[in-house]
Amino acid sequence: MRNLRKIAAVILAIAMVFALAACGSGGGAASTDTAADNADTSAKYRTLDEIKADGEINIGVFSDKNPFGYVDENGEYQGYDVYFANRIGEDLGVKVNFVSTEAANRIEYLQTGKVDVILANFTVTPERAEEVDFALPYMNVALGVVSPDSRVITSLDELTADDEVIVISGTTAETYLTENNPEIKLQKYDTYANAKNALENGNAAAWANDNTEVIAYALQNPGYTVGIPTLGSNDTIAPAVTKGNDTLLKWLNDEIVALGQENFFHTDYEETLVGTYGTEYEESLVVESGNVAK
Secondary structure, eight states, X not given: OHHHHHHHHHHHHHHHHHHHHHHHHHHHHHHHHHHHHHHOOOOOOOOHHHHHHHTEEEEEEOSEETTTEEEOTTSOEESHHHHHHHHHHHHHTSEEEEEEOOGGGHHHHHHTTSOSXXXXXXXXXXXXXXXXXXXXXXXXXEEEEEEEGGGOOOSGGGOOTTOEEEEETTSHHHHHHHHHOTTSXXXXXXXXXXXXXXXXXXXXXXXXXEHHHHHHHHHXXXXXXXXXXXXXXXXXXXXXXXXXXXXXHHHXXXXXXXXXXXXXXXXXXXXXXXXXXXXXXXXXXXXXXXXHHO
């Protein structure tokens, strides 16, 4: 009898082990589901039809980068990129909802679906093209360096070990200097307003950014000179959409070609940038992709 009880106990123990294993298997399925949920980090976006159905498009622009994207004294968005954004909304037949963005979060805003399009002086680079889809370009750009007239920096070789250079986090200037001149100390800021304040307060020897930005800054602020007007390669600026949003990308490309054929971006320049740059820079900065495509 005792032997039978022992055998029964062993059988019961074995059964419990299999039962637990089965539960573990079920838990594994649940874990797999959870892993699948966690792995579902694919970018979120609205298609062209969904945007039209909603009657509104969310466009990311700068709010502190005059004359490209800024908020005026009446609280209204203005600038070169904003002028373009308004035309997009008009031709698409929807309301434009402007979303203020900083350089460092432009890609994040697209990938999380916070915006449908980025129009925030977004320089096209191979690295960024792996994370977002760029439409046709509408502007030329390079890097430039602005510094006080008391000590104009005309070459990076003039910087000493004690000098620091201001950059905006997430910009091509930060990437370029980090990769090509790692010996240069960088002061990194998230906003253009903070970068400008740092330069004006004498916190650094110079500020490196898009040449369009530093040229505009020097023209608007006596006492500063763009000693290095072109640093690195010549690039282009283009709208960006979430990776894989093919319907919106195609519409944007068709729109840019159509606008180029009417010289829209020259009009945009004359309405928003000529007061800063004059006519001297118009032909070198403006890209009419419609004319290029012909």
